[in-house]
Amino acid sequence: MSEVILEMRNITKEFPGVKALENVNLKVKQGEVHALAGENGAGKSTLMKVLSGVYPHGSYSGDILFQNQVCEFKNIKQSEELGIVIIHQELALIPDLSIKENIFLGNENSKRGIINWHETTNKTKELLEKVGLKESPDKLITEIGVGKQQLVEIAKALSKKVKLLILDEPTAALNEDDSENLLDLLLEFKRQGMSAIIITHKLNEISKVADSVTILRDGQTIETLDMEKDNVDEDRIIKGMVGRDLTNRYPKRDPKIGEIIFEVKNWNVYHTNERKVIDNANFHIKKGEIIGIAGLMGAGRTELAMSIFGKSFGKKITGELYKDGKKIQLNNVNQAINNGIAYVTEDRKGNGLVLMDDIKQNISLVNLKKISKGFVINNNQEVIEAEKFREQMKIKTPSVFQKTGNLSGGNQQKVVLSKWIFSQPDILILDEPTRGIDVGAKYEIYSIINQLANEGKGILIISSELPEILGMCDRIYAMNEGRITGEINSQDATQETVMKYMTKSKARGGV
Structure with a gap:
C-alpha cells in the first residue's frame, strides 16, 4: 500500500x-x-x-x-x-x-x-x-x-x-x-x-x-x-x-417547431485590427427550435453572437437581420433587448453578473421598467419576481438578498438565465451555457432550455462540448475560420460528421 x-x-x-x-x-x-x-x-x-x-x-x-x-x-x-x-x-x-x-x-x-x-x-x-x-x-x-x-x-x-x-x-x-x-x-x-x-x-x-x-x-x-x-x-x-442514476444526461423533449422567428443573412464582421472574423454567415431559427453552433476555438462563434446582439463586438458590420419576417436594426444592446433578443455571455463573472450585487438586483437589471413606476423601483415587486425565479430555477441560496458572488458557478449561471428570461425575450443566444458546471446542474439547465423552447422561443446554443450540441439541438451549424461550413439535422448528426464540418474551410451543406 x-x-x-x-x-x-x-x-x-x-x-x-x-x-x-x-x-x-x-x-x-x-x-x-x-x-x-x-x-x-x-x-x-x-x-x-x-x-x-x-x-x-x-x-x-x-x-x-x-x-x-x-x-x-x-x-x-x-x-x-x-x-x-x-x-x-x-x-x-x-x-x-x-x-x-x-x-x-x-x-x-x-x-x-x-x-x-x-x-x-x-x-x-x-x-x-x-x-x-x-x-x-x-x-x-x-x-x-x-x-x-x-x-x-x-x-x-x-x-x-x-x-x-x-x-x-x-x-x-x-x-x-x-x-x-x-x-x-x-x-x-x-x-x-x-x-x-x-x-x-x-x-x-x-x-x-x-x-x-x-x-x-x-x-x-x-x-x-x-x-x-x-x-x-x-x-x-x-x-x-x-445521489441518483442519471441514465439520460439530456432530458427528453418532443419538439414543436413552428415558423422562422429569426434570420441572419450575409453577415460580415471585422475585428478592430481589420481582420475579418465573420465571413458571409447565414442561418435561421424557428419558433420552438433549439439550434447549435459548433466550432473549434477561434472559429468565430462568440464574435458572431455578440455582433448580432446590438453590435457589442466588431466593426464594419454588414448584413441583414429579420425577426418574424420583418427586417430589424440592432445597433446597440438596448435595441436588441427591445426586439426580444437575449444573450447569455460565456463569461458570467466578468460580463454576465454584478458579483457585488444581490440576486434580486441582478435578475431585475435588464427589465427595470417591469418593476418600476416612473423612475422609482418597487422594491417589494423586485423581491417577489426574484423569489419566483429562485423557486423555478432551483437556485440554492437562503435568500434573494445573498450576494451573487457568493454563489457556486451553477447557481450563478441560473441567475444569469433568470435575468435574461425576466427580459421576456423571444430569442435566446446561450454562449457556453454550462461551462464549468457539474452534471447535476447541467441537467437542470438543460430542462430550463427545453421548457423555453416548448414555450415557442427560439434558442441558439454555442458550446465547445460536442455531446452537448448533439444531445440538445434540433439543427446544428458548424463554423470554421469565421464561416458557417455546414448545416446538419439532429438525426443525421454524429461527432465525426460535425467535426468534419468544423475543420472545413469552404462552406458545405445546406447553407
Missing part, C-alpha cells in the same frame, strides 16, 4: 447561515492523482482552501496531516513552504509582467534586496522546459494564450518545490488540444512521483488521469473510489455526485 502523503480528518467549515463542509475526510497517497468530484456547491474548492491556508486554522474544525505532520496553516505562504501549492480556476498572473517575473513573484532570486536576473532567467528556462512551454522568459503574459498561461502557473508551482499540486478546474477555459497537453503533463508529473489533487467537472478527465476519486455532496464525503479496483466509470461517479 502506498504511503499516505495527506490526510484531512473531520473538516467542518461554516459561513454565516451555511455549513459548507461537515466532517469531510480525504486521504491522498504519495505519487497518485486524486480527483475531487461533486456538484457545484458540494464543497470541493472550500476544502482545498482550507488545506492551502486560504481559510486559516481556527476558522474551521478538524485536522490536517501532511507527511505525518499536523499542520495548522495560518496563510497560503505556510502551506507553500511545505510544498502544497494550489492553482485556482481564475489564474493569478499579472498580465503586464513577464513570464519570469510572474514565476518568481514573491519568491525572488535575490541577495540583500537585489534580484539576480541572470539566475532568474536561467531558472525560468529550466522550469519552462519541464512544462513543455517554448517561450522566452521575457515575454509578457498578455502576449500568450490561456493554455500557455496555465503552464506558467504550473511552472510557478514547480519553482516552489511542490510536493502536492492542487489544480482547481485546470481545463475550464482551455481548448481541447491545450486540455490534452495539460493532462499529459500531469501524468508525466505522476510518473516522476509527484502527488496531485484535481478538481474537475469533466468526467472524462477523471477517467484519464485519476487513480482515486473522492465524491462530495452537500458538503459531506460520500465515498472514495479506486478507479481501477472499483471499476469506476462516468455513470458511477454521476450517481455519487447527484
Whole structure:
C-alpha cells in the first residue's frame, strides 16, 4: 500500500447561515492523482482552501496531516513552504509582467534586496522546459494564450518545490488540444512521483488521469473510489455526485417547431485590427427550435453572437437581420433587448453578473421598467419576481438578498438565465451555457432550455462540448475560420460528421 502523503480528518467549515463542509475526510497517497468530484456547491474548492491556508486554522474544525505532520496553516505562504501549492480556476498572473517575473513573484532570486536576473532567467528556462512551454522568459503574459498561461502557473508551482499540486478546474477555459497537453503533463508529473489533487467537472478527465476519486455532496464525503479496483466509470461517479442514476444526461423533449422567428443573412464582421472574423454567415431559427453552433476555438462563434446582439463586438458590420419576417436594426444592446433578443455571455463573472450585487438586483437589471413606476423601483415587486425565479430555477441560496458572488458557478449561471428570461425575450443566444458546471446542474439547465423552447422561443446554443450540441439541438451549424461550413439535422448528426464540418474551410451543406 502506498504511503499516505495527506490526510484531512473531520473538516467542518461554516459561513454565516451555511455549513459548507461537515466532517469531510480525504486521504491522498504519495505519487497518485486524486480527483475531487461533486456538484457545484458540494464543497470541493472550500476544502482545498482550507488545506492551502486560504481559510486559516481556527476558522474551521478538524485536522490536517501532511507527511505525518499536523499542520495548522495560518496563510497560503505556510502551506507553500511545505510544498502544497494550489492553482485556482481564475489564474493569478499579472498580465503586464513577464513570464519570469510572474514565476518568481514573491519568491525572488535575490541577495540583500537585489534580484539576480541572470539566475532568474536561467531558472525560468529550466522550469519552462519541464512544462513543455517554448517561450522566452521575457515575454509578457498578455502576449500568450490561456493554455500557455496555465503552464506558467504550473511552472510557478514547480519553482516552489511542490510536493502536492492542487489544480482547481485546470481545463475550464482551455481548448481541447491545450486540455490534452495539460493532462499529459500531469501524468508525466505522476510518473516522476509527484502527488496531485484535481478538481474537475469533466468526467472524462477523471477517467484519464485519476487513480482515486473522492465524491462530495452537500458538503459531506460520500465515498472514495479506486478507479481501477472499483471499476469506476462516468455513470458511477454521476450517481455519487447527484445521489441518483442519471441514465439520460439530456432530458427528453418532443419538439414543436413552428415558423422562422429569426434570420441572419450575409453577415460580415471585422475585428478592430481589420481582420475579418465573420465571413458571409447565414442561418435561421424557428419558433420552438433549439439550434447549435459548433466550432473549434477561434472559429468565430462568440464574435458572431455578440455582433448580432446590438453590435457589442466588431466593426464594419454588414448584413441583414429579420425577426418574424420583418427586417430589424440592432445597433446597440438596448435595441436588441427591445426586439426580444437575449444573450447569455460565456463569461458570467466578468460580463454576465454584478458579483457585488444581490440576486434580486441582478435578475431585475435588464427589465427595470417591469418593476418600476416612473423612475422609482418597487422594491417589494423586485423581491417577489426574484423569489419566483429562485423557486423555478432551483437556485440554492437562503435568500434573494445573498450576494451573487457568493454563489457556486451553477447557481450563478441560473441567475444569469433568470435575468435574461425576466427580459421576456423571444430569442435566446446561450454562449457556453454550462461551462464549468457539474452534471447535476447541467441537467437542470438543460430542462430550463427545453421548457423555453416548448414555450415557442427560439434558442441558439454555442458550446465547445460536442455531446452537448448533439444531445440538445434540433439543427446544428458548424463554423470554421469565421464561416458557417455546414448545416446538419439532429438525426443525421454524429461527432465525426460535425467535426468534419468544423475543420472545413469552404462552406458545405445546406447553407
